[in-house]
Amino acid sequence: MIKLVDRWQFSLKVMAMYPGRTLVLVLAVAIGVSSVLLLTSIGEGARLYINKEFNSIGSDLLIVLPGKKQTSGGSLPFYSTTPRELTWRDALAIKQLSNVEFVAPINAGTALVSAGNLSREVITIGSTSDFLIVRKLVLAKGRGFYHSEQQRIRHEAIIGSKLKKSLFGDARAVGQWLNIADRRYRVVGVLKERGESLGLDMRDMAIIPISSAESLFNSTALFRIIVSLKQKSREEVTKQQIINLIKQRHDGEEDITIVSQNAMMDAFNNITQVVTIAIGVIAGISLLVAGFLIMNVSYISVVKRKAEIGLLKAIGASSNEVQLLFLQESSVLTIIGAVLGVTLGYALVFTSNAFIPYFSLAIPLWSTLTTLIVAVLISIGFTWFPAKKASSLDPVIAMRGN
Protein backbone atom coordinates (compact mmCIF):
# COMPACT_ATOMS: atom_id res chain seq x y z
CA MET A 1 0.00 0.00 0.00
CA ILE A 2 1.14 3.45 -0.90
CA LYS A 3 1.72 5.71 2.08
CA LEU A 4 -0.86 8.44 2.54
CA VAL A 5 1.73 11.22 2.27
CA ASP A 6 2.96 9.79 -1.01
CA ARG A 7 -0.54 9.48 -2.35
CA TRP A 8 -1.23 13.12 -1.48
CA GLN A 9 1.97 14.23 -3.15
CA PHE A 10 1.23 12.16 -6.20
CA SER A 11 -2.21 13.80 -6.45
CA LEU A 12 -0.85 17.30 -5.92
CA LYS A 13 1.68 16.79 -8.70
CA VAL A 14 -1.07 15.77 -11.10
CA MET A 15 -3.04 18.86 -10.09
CA ALA A 16 -0.02 21.06 -10.66
CA MET A 17 0.43 19.47 -14.06
CA TYR A 18 -2.98 20.67 -15.25
CA PRO A 19 -3.43 24.02 -13.49
CA GLY A 20 -6.36 25.26 -15.57
CA ARG A 21 -8.38 22.13 -15.08
CA THR A 22 -7.53 22.06 -11.38
CA LEU A 23 -8.60 25.67 -10.92
CA VAL A 24 -11.98 25.11 -12.56
CA LEU A 25 -12.74 22.03 -10.45
CA VAL A 26 -11.54 23.57 -7.20
CA LEU A 27 -13.65 26.66 -7.87
CA ALA A 28 -16.70 24.58 -8.75
CA VAL A 29 -16.45 22.75 -5.45
CA ALA A 30 -15.68 25.96 -3.54
CA ILE A 31 -18.69 27.75 -4.97
CA GLY A 32 -20.93 24.78 -4.27
CA VAL A 33 -19.76 24.51 -0.68
CA SER A 34 -19.91 28.23 0.04
CA SER A 35 -23.39 28.58 -1.42
CA VAL A 36 -24.68 25.81 0.82
CA LEU A 37 -23.06 27.46 3.84
CA LEU A 38 -24.34 30.90 2.90
CA LEU A 39 -27.93 29.76 2.44
CA THR A 40 -28.01 27.70 5.62
CA SER A 41 -26.51 30.66 7.46
CA ILE A 42 -29.58 32.69 6.54
CA GLY A 43 -31.89 30.04 7.98
CA GLU A 44 -29.76 29.71 11.08
CA GLY A 45 -29.64 33.49 11.40
CA ALA A 46 -33.44 33.57 11.41
CA ARG A 47 -33.55 30.87 14.06
CA LEU A 48 -31.09 32.69 16.31
CA TYR A 49 -33.03 35.92 15.80
CA ILE A 50 -36.23 34.28 16.99
CA ASN A 51 -34.42 32.67 19.91
CA LYS A 52 -33.00 36.01 20.91
CA GLU A 53 -36.48 37.51 20.86
CA PHE A 54 -37.78 34.73 23.05
CA ASN A 55 -34.91 35.00 25.45
CA SER A 56 -35.30 38.75 25.68
CA ILE A 57 -38.58 38.18 27.48
CA GLY A 58 -37.16 35.37 29.54
CA SER A 59 -37.12 31.67 29.00
CA ASP A 60 -38.63 30.79 32.35
CA LEU A 61 -42.14 31.88 31.45
CA LEU A 62 -45.39 29.98 31.22
CA ILE A 63 -48.26 31.41 29.26
CA VAL A 64 -51.72 30.42 30.41
CA LEU A 65 -54.36 30.66 27.68
CA PRO A 66 -58.09 30.27 28.04
CA GLY A 67 -59.53 27.26 26.23
CA LYS A 68 -58.34 23.70 25.93
CA LYS A 69 -55.90 23.01 23.16
CA GLN A 70 -57.57 20.90 20.50
CA THR A 71 -54.68 19.82 18.32
CA SER A 72 -52.66 16.86 19.39
CA GLY A 73 -49.35 17.68 17.74
CA GLY A 74 -47.34 20.87 17.65
CA SER A 75 -46.91 23.33 20.40
CA LEU A 76 -48.69 26.35 19.04
CA PRO A 77 -52.15 26.52 20.47
CA PHE A 78 -55.32 26.44 18.44
CA TYR A 79 -58.02 26.55 21.00
CA SER A 80 -61.72 26.19 20.88
CA THR A 81 -64.21 28.78 22.03
CA THR A 82 -63.67 29.61 25.66
CA PRO A 83 -66.14 27.80 27.84
CA ARG A 84 -65.26 29.73 30.96
CA GLU A 85 -63.31 32.90 31.06
CA LEU A 86 -59.95 33.24 32.68
CA THR A 87 -59.98 36.08 35.18
CA TRP A 88 -57.73 38.26 37.24
CA ARG A 89 -58.84 36.30 40.29
CA ASP A 90 -57.49 33.14 38.65
CA ALA A 91 -54.22 34.98 38.17
CA LEU A 92 -54.12 35.98 41.82
CA ALA A 93 -54.69 32.37 42.80
CA ILE A 94 -51.85 31.22 40.58
CA LYS A 95 -49.55 33.70 42.28
CA GLN A 96 -50.04 31.82 45.55
CA LEU A 97 -48.33 28.69 44.12
CA SER A 98 -44.92 28.06 45.64
CA ASN A 99 -42.85 28.03 42.48
CA VAL A 100 -44.53 31.06 40.94
CA GLU A 101 -42.65 34.33 41.14
CA PHE A 102 -44.55 36.88 39.09
CA VAL A 103 -47.93 36.76 37.44
CA ALA A 104 -49.08 39.22 34.82
CA PRO A 105 -52.72 38.88 33.76
CA ILE A 106 -53.39 40.50 30.43
CA ASN A 107 -56.64 42.08 29.44
CA ALA A 108 -56.14 43.70 26.08
CA GLY A 109 -57.99 45.63 23.43
CA THR A 110 -57.55 48.54 21.10
CA ALA A 111 -58.61 51.99 22.15
CA LEU A 112 -58.34 55.54 20.94
CA VAL A 113 -55.75 57.36 23.02
CA SER A 114 -55.73 61.15 22.83
CA ALA A 115 -54.03 64.13 24.41
CA GLY A 116 -55.07 67.63 23.48
CA ASN A 117 -56.09 67.39 19.85
CA LEU A 118 -53.66 64.58 19.02
CA SER A 119 -54.95 61.03 19.03
CA ARG A 120 -53.97 57.50 18.11
CA GLU A 121 -55.61 54.11 18.06
CA VAL A 122 -53.32 51.72 19.88
CA ILE A 123 -53.32 48.39 21.68
CA THR A 124 -54.07 48.98 25.32
CA ILE A 125 -53.03 46.42 27.86
CA GLY A 126 -54.55 46.03 31.29
CA SER A 127 -52.17 44.33 33.72
CA THR A 128 -50.43 44.55 37.05
CA SER A 129 -47.09 45.81 38.28
CA ASP A 130 -45.65 42.38 37.38
CA PHE A 131 -46.19 43.04 33.69
CA LEU A 132 -43.10 45.20 33.26
CA ILE A 133 -41.05 42.60 35.08
CA VAL A 134 -42.10 39.51 33.14
CA ARG A 135 -41.83 41.27 29.78
CA LYS A 136 -38.50 42.77 30.85
CA LEU A 137 -39.65 46.26 30.02
CA VAL A 138 -37.70 49.20 31.37
CA LEU A 139 -39.02 52.66 32.16
CA ALA A 140 -37.35 55.70 30.69
CA LYS A 141 -39.32 58.10 32.83
CA GLY A 142 -41.66 57.91 35.82
CA ARG A 143 -42.70 54.79 37.68
CA GLY A 144 -44.68 51.60 37.33
CA PHE A 145 -47.91 50.67 39.08
CA TYR A 146 -48.07 50.21 42.83
CA HIS A 147 -49.11 46.80 44.02
CA SER A 148 -51.99 48.21 45.99
CA GLU A 149 -53.30 49.93 42.92
CA GLN A 150 -54.35 46.65 41.48
CA GLN A 151 -57.16 46.55 43.98
CA ARG A 152 -58.63 49.89 43.12
CA ILE A 153 -59.61 51.46 39.89
CA ARG A 154 -56.85 53.98 39.43
CA HIS A 155 -56.60 55.98 36.31
CA GLU A 156 -52.93 55.75 35.65
CA ALA A 157 -51.19 54.81 32.43
CA ILE A 158 -47.74 53.80 31.23
CA ILE A 159 -47.09 54.54 27.57
CA GLY A 160 -44.62 53.35 24.96
CA SER A 161 -41.96 55.66 23.57
CA LYS A 162 -43.54 56.05 20.16
CA LEU A 163 -46.96 56.81 21.58
CA LYS A 164 -45.40 59.33 23.91
CA LYS A 165 -43.71 61.04 20.98
CA SER A 166 -46.83 61.26 18.88
CA LEU A 167 -48.97 62.60 21.71
CA PHE A 168 -46.55 64.81 23.59
CA GLY A 169 -43.62 65.35 21.22
CA ASP A 170 -40.53 66.29 23.13
CA ALA A 171 -42.50 67.72 26.02
CA ARG A 172 -42.66 66.04 29.39
CA ALA A 173 -45.35 63.37 29.50
CA VAL A 174 -45.18 62.07 33.08
CA GLY A 175 -47.82 63.85 35.11
CA GLN A 176 -49.82 64.85 32.05
CA TRP A 177 -53.34 63.63 31.41
CA LEU A 178 -54.57 61.73 28.43
CA ASN A 179 -57.81 60.11 27.35
CA ILE A 180 -58.24 56.44 26.65
CA ALA A 181 -61.63 56.04 25.01
CA ASP A 182 -63.74 58.35 27.20
CA ARG A 183 -61.75 58.04 30.40
CA ARG A 184 -59.02 60.25 31.73
CA TYR A 185 -55.70 58.76 32.80
CA ARG A 186 -52.61 60.34 34.24
CA VAL A 187 -49.31 59.29 32.64
CA VAL A 188 -47.11 57.83 35.36
CA GLY A 189 -44.38 56.23 33.25
CA VAL A 190 -42.85 56.15 29.79
CA LEU A 191 -41.20 52.96 28.47
CA LYS A 192 -37.67 52.97 27.26
CA GLU A 193 -37.21 52.68 23.52
CA ARG A 194 -37.18 49.00 22.60
CA GLY A 195 -37.75 47.20 19.35
CA GLU A 196 -40.51 44.78 18.58
CA SER A 197 -40.99 41.96 20.95
CA LEU A 198 -42.47 38.85 19.36
CA GLY A 199 -44.56 40.81 16.93
CA LEU A 200 -45.85 43.31 19.47
CA ASP A 201 -44.59 46.82 19.06
CA MET A 202 -44.21 47.80 22.69
CA ARG A 203 -43.33 51.31 21.65
CA ASP A 204 -46.83 51.97 20.47
CA MET A 205 -48.88 50.82 23.43
CA ALA A 206 -50.58 52.00 26.54
CA ILE A 207 -50.61 49.98 29.77
CA ILE A 208 -53.24 50.56 32.42
CA PRO A 209 -54.08 48.78 35.69
CA ILE A 210 -56.04 45.59 35.15
CA SER A 211 -59.02 46.73 37.20
CA SER A 212 -59.31 49.82 35.13
CA ALA A 213 -59.07 47.80 31.91
CA GLU A 214 -61.91 45.53 33.07
CA SER A 215 -64.28 48.42 33.25
CA LEU A 216 -62.85 50.11 30.14
CA PHE A 217 -63.38 47.01 27.98
CA ASN A 218 -66.38 45.99 30.01
CA SER A 219 -64.98 42.48 30.38
CA THR A 220 -63.18 40.49 33.01
CA ALA A 221 -62.01 37.84 30.52
CA LEU A 222 -58.26 37.70 30.24
CA PHE A 223 -56.44 37.37 26.95
CA ARG A 224 -53.74 35.41 28.73
CA ILE A 225 -51.74 35.18 31.94
CA ILE A 226 -47.99 35.31 31.89
CA VAL A 227 -46.36 33.41 34.75
CA SER A 228 -42.71 33.55 35.66
CA LEU A 229 -41.18 30.75 37.71
CA LYS A 230 -38.73 30.76 40.56
CA GLN A 231 -37.21 27.44 39.57
CA LYS A 232 -37.24 26.53 35.94
CA SER A 233 -36.41 22.92 36.73
CA ARG A 234 -39.80 22.48 38.36
CA GLU A 235 -41.64 23.76 35.31
CA GLU A 236 -43.62 20.57 34.68
CA VAL A 237 -44.79 20.29 38.26
CA THR A 238 -45.87 23.90 38.34
CA LYS A 239 -47.69 23.51 35.05
CA GLN A 240 -49.71 20.65 36.52
CA GLN A 241 -50.39 22.65 39.68
CA ILE A 242 -51.76 25.52 37.64
CA ILE A 243 -53.97 23.19 35.61
CA ASN A 244 -55.30 21.58 38.79
CA LEU A 245 -55.82 24.93 40.45
CA ILE A 246 -57.81 26.40 37.58
CA LYS A 247 -59.75 23.16 37.15
CA GLN A 248 -60.78 23.42 40.75
CA ARG A 249 -61.76 27.07 40.34
CA HIS A 250 -63.65 26.32 37.12
CA ASP A 251 -65.99 23.71 38.54
CA GLY A 252 -63.79 20.75 37.69
CA GLU A 253 -63.43 21.61 34.05
CA GLU A 254 -60.03 21.64 32.49
CA ASP A 255 -60.35 24.57 30.16
CA ILE A 256 -56.94 26.18 29.88
CA THR A 257 -53.84 25.62 27.85
CA ILE A 258 -50.36 26.24 29.17
CA VAL A 259 -47.60 26.95 26.76
CA SER A 260 -44.10 27.20 28.04
CA GLN A 261 -41.64 29.60 26.56
CA ASN A 262 -39.40 26.61 25.93
CA ALA A 263 -42.02 24.67 24.03
CA MET A 264 -42.72 27.63 21.79
CA MET A 265 -39.05 28.16 21.24
CA ASP A 266 -38.64 24.49 20.39
CA ALA A 267 -41.46 24.68 17.90
CA PHE A 268 -39.91 27.66 16.18
CA ASN A 269 -36.53 25.98 16.29
CA ASN A 270 -37.94 22.91 14.61
CA ILE A 271 -39.60 24.90 11.87
CA THR A 272 -36.60 27.06 11.11
CA GLN A 273 -34.27 24.09 11.23
CA VAL A 274 -36.36 22.14 8.74
CA VAL A 275 -36.48 25.15 6.45
CA THR A 276 -32.73 25.62 6.80
CA ILE A 277 -32.05 21.99 5.91
CA ALA A 278 -34.36 22.30 2.91
CA ILE A 279 -32.54 25.38 1.68
CA GLY A 280 -29.22 23.63 2.24
CA VAL A 281 -30.30 20.61 0.22
CA ILE A 282 -31.41 22.82 -2.65
CA ALA A 283 -28.09 24.66 -2.55
CA GLY A 284 -26.45 21.24 -2.50
CA ILE A 285 -27.50 20.78 -6.11
CA SER A 286 -24.64 23.08 -7.04
CA LEU A 287 -22.36 20.47 -5.49
CA LEU A 288 -23.85 17.86 -7.80
CA VAL A 289 -22.95 20.06 -10.73
CA ALA A 290 -19.39 20.13 -9.45
CA GLY A 291 -19.59 16.35 -9.17
CA PHE A 292 -20.53 15.98 -12.84
CA LEU A 293 -17.67 18.28 -13.80
CA ILE A 294 -15.25 16.17 -11.81
CA MET A 295 -16.56 13.00 -13.42
CA ASN A 296 -16.07 14.36 -16.92
CA VAL A 297 -12.62 15.63 -16.22
CA SER A 298 -11.69 12.33 -14.60
CA TYR A 299 -12.74 10.42 -17.70
CA ILE A 300 -10.61 12.68 -19.87
CA SER A 301 -7.74 12.28 -17.44
CA VAL A 302 -7.95 8.49 -17.56
CA VAL A 303 -7.76 8.55 -21.35
CA LYS A 304 -4.90 11.04 -21.35
CA ARG A 305 -2.90 9.11 -18.80
CA LYS A 306 -3.36 5.62 -20.20
CA ALA A 307 0.36 5.03 -20.60
CA GLU A 308 0.98 6.07 -17.01
CA ILE A 309 -1.74 3.74 -15.72
CA GLY A 310 -0.26 0.86 -17.72
CA LEU A 311 3.17 1.59 -16.35
CA LEU A 312 1.99 1.77 -12.74
CA LYS A 313 0.45 -1.66 -13.14
CA ALA A 314 3.56 -3.03 -14.85
CA ILE A 315 5.73 -1.95 -11.95
CA GLY A 316 3.48 -3.52 -9.38
CA ALA A 317 0.40 -1.40 -8.71
CA SER A 318 -2.72 -3.50 -8.29
CA SER A 319 -6.01 -2.53 -9.89
CA ASN A 320 -7.31 -1.41 -6.52
CA GLU A 321 -4.28 0.77 -6.02
CA VAL A 322 -4.82 2.46 -9.38
CA GLN A 323 -8.48 3.05 -8.60
CA LEU A 324 -7.54 4.45 -5.22
CA LEU A 325 -5.05 6.83 -6.83
CA PHE A 326 -7.72 8.30 -9.07
CA LEU A 327 -10.24 8.52 -6.25
CA GLN A 328 -7.63 10.21 -4.14
CA GLU A 329 -6.95 12.77 -6.83
CA SER A 330 -10.54 13.95 -6.92
CA SER A 331 -10.75 13.82 -3.14
CA VAL A 332 -7.69 16.02 -2.75
CA LEU A 333 -9.17 18.41 -5.27
CA THR A 334 -12.48 18.38 -3.46
CA ILE A 335 -10.93 18.84 -0.05
CA ILE A 336 -8.98 21.84 -1.28
CA GLY A 337 -12.09 23.22 -2.96
CA ALA A 338 -14.18 22.57 0.14
CA VAL A 339 -11.69 24.26 2.46
CA LEU A 340 -11.65 27.22 0.10
CA GLY A 341 -15.47 27.15 0.00
CA VAL A 342 -15.74 27.09 3.79
CA THR A 343 -13.30 29.98 4.05
CA LEU A 344 -15.25 31.88 1.42
CA GLY A 345 -18.56 31.11 3.13
CA TYR A 346 -17.37 32.28 6.53
CA ALA A 347 -15.76 35.36 4.98
CA LEU A 348 -19.02 36.30 3.26
CA VAL A 349 -21.02 35.77 6.43
CA PHE A 350 -18.49 37.79 8.40
CA THR A 351 -18.67 40.62 5.87
CA SER A 352 -22.44 40.55 5.78
CA ASN A 353 -22.60 40.70 9.57
CA ALA A 354 -20.26 43.67 9.59
CA PHE A 355 -22.47 45.59 7.17
CA ILE A 356 -25.91 44.39 8.26
CA PRO A 357 -25.72 44.27 12.05
CA TYR A 358 -29.46 43.96 12.76
CA PHE A 359 -29.75 40.56 11.12
CA SER A 360 -26.72 38.43 11.74
CA LEU A 361 -26.06 35.34 9.66
CA ALA A 362 -24.59 32.29 11.32
CA ILE A 363 -23.28 29.13 9.70
CA PRO A 364 -24.35 26.18 11.83
CA LEU A 365 -21.58 23.69 12.57
CA TRP A 366 -23.71 20.76 11.39
CA SER A 367 -24.06 22.45 8.03
CA THR A 368 -20.30 22.90 7.68
CA LEU A 369 -19.59 19.29 8.60
CA THR A 370 -22.37 17.82 6.48
CA THR A 371 -21.37 19.91 3.49
CA LEU A 372 -17.76 18.78 3.76
CA ILE A 373 -18.75 15.14 4.02
CA VAL A 374 -21.28 15.41 1.19
CA ALA A 375 -18.74 17.16 -1.04
CA VAL A 376 -16.19 14.39 -0.53
CA LEU A 377 -18.83 11.68 -1.00
CA ILE A 378 -20.02 13.29 -4.21
CA SER A 379 -16.51 13.53 -5.58
CA ILE A 380 -15.79 9.91 -4.69
CA GLY A 381 -19.13 8.82 -6.13
CA PHE A 382 -18.62 10.63 -9.37
CA THR A 383 -15.01 9.52 -9.77
CA TRP A 384 -15.85 5.91 -8.99
CA PHE A 385 -16.55 4.88 -12.57
CA PRO A 386 -13.69 6.75 -14.22
CA ALA A 387 -11.37 5.31 -11.58
CA LYS A 388 -12.80 1.84 -12.13
CA LYS A 389 -12.20 2.26 -15.82
CA ALA A 390 -8.59 3.25 -15.17
CA SER A 391 -8.05 0.29 -12.89
CA SER A 392 -9.43 -2.21 -15.38
CA LEU A 393 -7.15 -1.14 -18.22
CA ASP A 394 -4.93 -3.86 -19.64
CA PRO A 395 -1.40 -2.68 -18.82
CA VAL A 396 0.10 -3.98 -22.06
CA ILE A 397 -2.43 -2.16 -24.22
CA ALA A 398 -2.47 0.91 -21.98
CA MET A 399 1.30 1.31 -22.23
CA ARG A 400 1.10 1.50 -26.00
CA GLY A 401 -0.61 4.84 -25.33
CA ASN A 402 -3.35 6.04 -27.61
Next chain:
Amino acid sequence: MTKPLINLNEINKCYQVGDQPLQVLNNIKLNIDSGEYISIMGPSGSGKSTLLNMIGLLDRPDSGQLIIDDIPTHALEEEQRAKVRRNNIGFIFQNFQLIPRLTAEENAALPMMLAGIDIKIRKQRVAELFSQLGIEQRLHHLPKQLSGGQLQRVAIARAMVMSPKILLADEPTGNLDQRSGWDVIDVLESLNTEGITLLVVTHDLQLGQRAARQLAMVDGKISEDCTKGEGHDQAS
Protein backbone atom coordinates in the same frame (compact mmCIF):
# COMPACT_ATOMS: atom_id res chain seq x y z
CA MET B 1 19.65 -30.46 -10.86
CA THR B 2 18.17 -27.42 -9.09
CA LYS B 3 14.67 -26.20 -9.71
CA PRO B 4 14.32 -23.59 -12.45
CA LEU B 5 13.51 -20.03 -11.37
CA ILE B 6 10.92 -19.71 -14.10
CA ASN B 7 8.96 -22.61 -15.46
CA LEU B 8 6.52 -22.28 -18.38
CA ASN B 9 4.50 -25.37 -19.12
CA GLU B 10 2.28 -25.61 -22.20
CA ILE B 11 1.47 -21.94 -22.25
CA ASN B 12 -1.10 -20.93 -24.82
CA LYS B 13 -2.36 -17.48 -25.71
CA CYS B 14 -4.85 -16.79 -28.43
CA TYR B 15 -6.23 -13.48 -29.66
CA GLN B 16 -9.42 -13.13 -31.60
CA VAL B 17 -8.67 -10.87 -34.54
CA GLY B 18 -11.94 -10.27 -36.36
CA ASP B 19 -13.41 -13.75 -36.56
CA GLN B 20 -10.00 -15.38 -36.97
CA PRO B 21 -8.32 -16.82 -33.89
CA LEU B 22 -4.66 -15.90 -33.74
CA GLN B 23 -2.45 -18.27 -31.78
CA VAL B 24 0.18 -15.88 -30.44
CA LEU B 25 1.79 -18.32 -28.02
CA ASN B 26 1.61 -21.95 -28.99
CA ASN B 27 2.23 -24.53 -26.31
CA ILE B 28 5.33 -22.86 -24.94
CA LYS B 29 7.54 -24.94 -22.65
CA LEU B 30 10.50 -23.18 -21.17
CA ASN B 31 12.72 -23.45 -18.11
CA ILE B 32 14.88 -20.57 -17.00
CA ASP B 33 17.42 -20.92 -14.23
CA SER B 34 18.39 -18.25 -11.81
CA GLY B 35 21.11 -15.99 -13.16
CA GLU B 36 20.67 -16.84 -16.82
CA TYR B 37 21.16 -14.29 -19.61
CA ILE B 38 18.69 -14.96 -22.39
CA SER B 39 17.96 -13.09 -25.59
CA ILE B 40 14.75 -13.57 -27.53
CA MET B 41 14.80 -12.87 -31.24
CA GLY B 42 12.45 -13.43 -34.12
CA PRO B 43 10.36 -11.71 -36.75
CA SER B 44 7.87 -9.03 -35.90
CA GLY B 45 4.60 -10.44 -34.66
CA SER B 46 6.13 -13.76 -33.67
CA GLY B 47 5.05 -13.30 -30.06
CA LYS B 48 8.24 -12.14 -28.35
CA SER B 49 6.63 -9.30 -26.43
CA THR B 50 3.66 -11.46 -25.54
CA LEU B 51 6.00 -14.10 -24.09
CA LEU B 52 7.89 -11.49 -22.10
CA ASN B 53 4.67 -9.93 -20.79
CA MET B 54 3.47 -13.38 -19.83
CA ILE B 55 6.61 -14.02 -17.78
CA GLY B 56 6.27 -10.51 -16.32
CA LEU B 57 2.68 -11.33 -15.22
CA LEU B 58 1.28 -8.49 -17.30
CA ASP B 59 -0.67 -11.01 -19.31
CA ARG B 60 -2.47 -14.20 -18.38
CA PRO B 61 -2.18 -17.39 -20.39
CA ASP B 62 -5.35 -18.98 -21.78
CA SER B 63 -3.99 -22.29 -20.53
CA GLY B 64 -0.81 -23.71 -19.09
CA GLN B 65 1.23 -23.13 -15.95
CA LEU B 66 3.69 -20.42 -15.14
CA ILE B 67 5.69 -20.96 -12.00
CA ILE B 68 8.03 -18.26 -10.79
CA ASP B 69 10.24 -18.93 -7.81
CA ASP B 70 7.92 -21.76 -6.73
CA ILE B 71 4.84 -19.56 -6.97
CA PRO B 72 2.14 -20.91 -9.30
CA THR B 73 1.33 -17.47 -10.69
CA HIS B 74 -1.37 -18.66 -13.09
CA ALA B 75 -3.51 -19.48 -10.07
CA LEU B 76 -3.10 -16.16 -8.28
CA GLU B 77 -5.55 -13.32 -7.85
CA GLU B 78 -4.79 -10.01 -9.51
CA GLU B 79 -3.79 -8.42 -6.20
CA GLN B 80 -1.21 -11.12 -5.47
CA ARG B 81 0.11 -11.09 -9.02
CA ALA B 82 0.74 -7.37 -8.63
CA LYS B 83 2.72 -8.10 -5.51
CA VAL B 84 4.80 -10.84 -7.13
CA ARG B 85 5.43 -8.47 -10.01
CA ARG B 86 6.49 -5.67 -7.71
CA ASN B 87 8.88 -7.80 -5.67
CA ASN B 88 10.36 -10.15 -8.23
CA ILE B 89 10.26 -8.59 -11.65
CA GLY B 90 11.84 -5.50 -13.19
CA PHE B 91 10.62 -4.23 -16.55
CA ILE B 92 12.47 -2.18 -19.12
CA PHE B 93 10.62 -0.87 -22.16
CA GLN B 94 11.61 0.35 -25.58
CA ASN B 95 10.08 3.79 -24.98
CA PHE B 96 11.29 4.12 -21.36
CA GLN B 97 7.78 4.77 -19.94
CA LEU B 98 8.82 7.45 -17.50
CA ILE B 99 6.16 9.74 -16.03
CA PRO B 100 6.87 13.22 -17.41
CA ARG B 101 5.86 15.23 -14.33
CA LEU B 102 8.09 13.26 -11.97
CA THR B 103 11.82 13.76 -11.55
CA ALA B 104 14.29 11.02 -12.46
CA GLU B 105 14.59 10.17 -8.78
CA GLU B 106 10.84 9.96 -8.25
CA ASN B 107 10.38 7.88 -11.39
CA ALA B 108 13.02 5.42 -10.30
CA ALA B 109 11.54 5.21 -6.80
CA LEU B 110 7.97 4.54 -7.98
CA PRO B 111 7.93 0.77 -7.29
CA MET B 112 9.17 1.45 -3.75
CA MET B 113 6.50 4.10 -3.33
CA LEU B 114 3.87 1.60 -4.47
CA ALA B 115 5.23 -0.84 -1.91
CA GLY B 116 4.80 1.77 0.82
CA ILE B 117 8.49 2.12 1.58
CA ASP B 118 9.64 5.20 3.45
CA ILE B 119 10.96 8.10 1.41
CA LYS B 120 14.33 8.16 3.18
CA ILE B 121 15.04 4.57 2.23
CA ARG B 122 13.81 5.26 -1.30
CA LYS B 123 16.15 8.20 -1.76
CA GLN B 124 19.08 6.24 -0.43
CA ARG B 125 18.41 3.26 -2.68
CA VAL B 126 17.89 5.42 -5.79
CA ALA B 127 21.05 7.45 -5.11
CA GLU B 128 23.00 4.19 -4.83
CA LEU B 129 21.63 2.90 -8.15
CA PHE B 130 22.09 6.23 -9.93
CA SER B 131 25.75 6.38 -9.04
CA GLN B 132 26.17 2.76 -10.07
CA LEU B 133 24.59 3.68 -13.42
CA GLY B 134 26.62 6.90 -13.75
CA ILE B 135 23.65 9.27 -13.62
CA GLU B 136 24.07 10.52 -10.06
CA GLN B 137 24.03 14.11 -11.35
CA ARG B 138 20.56 13.62 -12.82
CA LEU B 139 18.48 12.90 -9.70
CA HIS B 140 16.34 16.00 -9.91
CA HIS B 141 15.99 16.28 -13.67
CA LEU B 142 12.67 15.83 -15.39
CA PRO B 143 12.52 13.21 -18.17
CA LYS B 144 12.37 15.90 -20.86
CA GLN B 145 15.75 17.21 -19.64
CA LEU B 146 17.49 13.87 -20.20
CA SER B 147 19.01 12.11 -23.22
CA GLY B 148 17.73 8.75 -24.48
CA GLY B 149 20.57 6.84 -22.88
CA GLN B 150 20.03 8.61 -19.58
CA LEU B 151 16.28 7.97 -19.75
CA GLN B 152 16.88 4.25 -20.19
CA ARG B 153 19.29 4.27 -17.25
CA VAL B 154 16.61 5.87 -15.10
CA ALA B 155 14.25 3.15 -16.30
CA ILE B 156 16.84 0.51 -15.40
CA ALA B 157 17.21 2.05 -11.96
CA ARG B 158 13.42 1.85 -11.60
CA ALA B 159 13.48 -1.80 -12.66
CA MET B 160 16.26 -2.57 -10.18
CA VAL B 161 15.02 -0.54 -7.25
CA MET B 162 13.18 -3.43 -5.57
CA SER B 163 16.16 -5.76 -6.17
CA PRO B 164 14.14 -8.16 -8.31
CA LYS B 165 15.30 -11.61 -9.29
CA ILE B 166 14.25 -11.18 -12.89
CA LEU B 167 14.88 -8.33 -15.31
CA LEU B 168 12.77 -8.22 -18.47
CA ALA B 169 13.79 -5.86 -21.28
CA ASP B 170 11.64 -5.47 -24.40
CA GLU B 171 13.86 -3.93 -27.07
CA PRO B 172 15.67 -1.74 -24.57
CA THR B 173 17.91 -0.28 -27.26
CA GLY B 174 15.17 0.23 -29.85
CA ASN B 175 14.92 3.95 -29.30
CA LEU B 176 18.62 4.59 -28.78
CA ASP B 177 21.52 5.33 -31.07
CA GLN B 178 24.05 2.54 -31.36
CA ARG B 179 26.52 3.98 -28.87
CA SER B 180 24.00 4.47 -26.04
CA GLY B 181 22.37 1.19 -27.00
CA TRP B 182 25.58 -0.71 -26.40
CA ASP B 183 26.13 1.22 -23.18
CA VAL B 184 22.73 0.18 -21.92
CA ILE B 185 23.41 -3.44 -22.82
CA ASP B 186 26.72 -3.19 -20.94
CA VAL B 187 24.83 -2.05 -17.88
CA LEU B 188 22.31 -4.88 -18.18
CA GLU B 189 25.07 -7.44 -18.61
CA SER B 190 26.92 -6.19 -15.58
CA LEU B 191 23.71 -6.54 -13.57
CA ASN B 192 23.47 -10.10 -14.87
CA THR B 193 27.00 -10.80 -13.75
CA GLU B 194 25.93 -9.69 -10.29
CA GLY B 195 23.32 -12.43 -10.39
CA ILE B 196 20.09 -11.16 -11.86
CA THR B 197 18.22 -13.28 -14.37
CA LEU B 198 18.07 -11.27 -17.59
CA LEU B 199 15.71 -11.67 -20.56
CA VAL B 200 16.17 -9.30 -23.48
CA VAL B 201 13.95 -9.12 -26.55
CA THR B 202 15.86 -7.60 -29.44
CA HIS B 203 15.90 -7.24 -33.18
CA ASP B 204 19.60 -6.59 -33.14
CA LEU B 205 21.37 -9.82 -34.05
CA GLN B 206 24.70 -8.62 -32.70
CA LEU B 207 23.16 -7.76 -29.35
CA GLY B 208 21.20 -10.96 -29.26
CA GLN B 209 24.28 -13.03 -29.81
CA ARG B 210 25.93 -11.60 -26.72
CA ALA B 211 23.48 -13.55 -24.58
CA ALA B 212 24.59 -16.87 -23.15
CA ARG B 213 21.33 -18.43 -24.22
CA GLN B 214 19.46 -17.41 -27.34
CA LEU B 215 15.83 -18.11 -28.10
CA ALA B 216 14.33 -17.67 -31.53
CA MET B 217 10.59 -17.36 -31.95
CA VAL B 218 8.47 -18.00 -35.01
CA ASP B 219 4.68 -17.94 -35.08
CA GLY B 220 4.24 -18.24 -31.35
CA LYS B 221 6.71 -21.09 -30.96
CA ILE B 222 10.24 -21.21 -29.69
CA SER B 223 11.97 -22.46 -32.80
CA GLU B 224 15.50 -22.42 -31.49
CA ASP B 225 16.99 -22.53 -28.04
CA CYS B 226 20.78 -22.54 -28.05
CA THR B 227 23.27 -22.03 -25.32
CA LYS B 228 26.71 -20.65 -26.13
CA GLY B 229 29.35 -23.36 -26.28
CA GLU B 230 26.75 -26.12 -26.23
CA GLY B 231 25.57 -25.64 -29.79
CA HIS B 232 21.99 -25.81 -31.00
CA ASP B 233 19.21 -27.37 -29.12
CA GLN B 234 16.00 -27.73 -31.07
CA ALA B 235 13.10 -26.68 -28.99
CA SER B 236 10.18 -28.95 -28.57
